[in-house]
Amino acid sequence: MADHGAKAALYDALAESAKALANGRRAELVDVLAQGERSVEDLAAEIDQTVANTSQHLQRLLRSGLVESRREGTRIYYSLSSPVVGDLWRTMRRAAQEHVAGLEQLAADYLGDRSKLRTMTRDDLRARLRAGDVVVLDVRPETEFAAGHIRGAVSIPITDLKSRLGDIPDGADVVAYCRGPYCVYADEAVRVLTRKGVAAARLEDGFPEWVEARLPVSGG
Known part of the structure; x- marks a missing residue:
C-alpha cells in the first residue's frame, strides 16, 4: 500500500494552484494578465490596489508557478506562465457561474442592465x-x-x-x-x-x- 502521507503531500501540491487563486484580487490579476504582459504599476492601477499590495499578490502567484516575471530597468513585468493558467481561471469562472448562489445578482450590480x-x-x-x-x-x-x-x-x-x-x-x-x-x-x-x-x-x-x-x- 502506498504511504498515505505521500499521497496527502501529492494532493496538497495538486491543490496549490487553486489555493493561489483563492483570493479575489489575485483572480483579477490573472484575468488582466490573460490579456498579456503588464508591469506591477499597471496591474496595481487595474485592480485598484497599492503597488505594495499588488506585489505581494504577484509574489504568491509567482511562488505557485502561475505567473513569471522579468525585469526591464527599474520595472518588473509579469505574465501568465502558460496558457493553462488562463484555462484554469476560465474553468473556475464557469464553475462559479454554475454553482455559486447570487453570482448573477453580483454581476448585475457591477455590470448594470x-x-x-x-x-x-x-x-x-x-x-x-x-x-x-x-x-x-x-x-x-x-x-x-x-x-x-x-x-x-x-x-x-x-x-x-x-x-x-x-x-x-x-x-x-x-x-x-x-x-x-x-x-x-x-x-x-x-x-x-x-x-x-x-x-x-x-x-x-x-x-x-x-x-x-x-x-x-x-x-x-
Missing part, C-alpha cells in the same frame, strides 16, 4: 469578418491590443471612444469586445455607440475566449 444590449457569438463574428461587413472595435487599453487582438480589429480604447467617434464609418455595424464576460468596457462602448445612433453589439465574451477557440488573431 445588459438586457437591452445586442450581443454576437464568436461564430457569427467570424462569419461577419469573413464577409467584411462589420467593424470590430477592441476597446481594451492599447498595451493589451498590442499584445494580441482579433484579426481585423481596430483599437479604440474605451477612454478614447467618445473623442474618436468620427473614426467609425457612417452606417457601420459595430461589434465591440474587451477582456471577457465580466469586462465593462464593451458594454460601455455599446451604450455610447447606441446613443449616437450607431448599430452596435458586444462580443458574447472576450479576447481570451476567442484565443481559446483558436480563432484568427494578430499581434503579440
Whole structure:
C-alpha cells in the first residue's frame, strides 16, 4: 500500500494552484494578465490596489508557478506562465457561474442592465469578418491590443471612444469586445455607440475566449 502521507503531500501540491487563486484580487490579476504582459504599476492601477499590495499578490502567484516575471530597468513585468493558467481561471469562472448562489445578482450590480444590449457569438463574428461587413472595435487599453487582438480589429480604447467617434464609418455595424464576460468596457462602448445612433453589439465574451477557440488573431 502506498504511504498515505505521500499521497496527502501529492494532493496538497495538486491543490496549490487553486489555493493561489483563492483570493479575489489575485483572480483579477490573472484575468488582466490573460490579456498579456503588464508591469506591477499597471496591474496595481487595474485592480485598484497599492503597488505594495499588488506585489505581494504577484509574489504568491509567482511562488505557485502561475505567473513569471522579468525585469526591464527599474520595472518588473509579469505574465501568465502558460496558457493553462488562463484555462484554469476560465474553468473556475464557469464553475462559479454554475454553482455559486447570487453570482448573477453580483454581476448585475457591477455590470448594470445588459438586457437591452445586442450581443454576437464568436461564430457569427467570424462569419461577419469573413464577409467584411462589420467593424470590430477592441476597446481594451492599447498595451493589451498590442499584445494580441482579433484579426481585423481596430483599437479604440474605451477612454478614447467618445473623442474618436468620427473614426467609425457612417452606417457601420459595430461589434465591440474587451477582456471577457465580466469586462465593462464593451458594454460601455455599446451604450455610447447606441446613443449616437450607431448599430452596435458586444462580443458574447472576450479576447481570451476567442484565443481559446483558436480563432484568427494578430499581434503579440
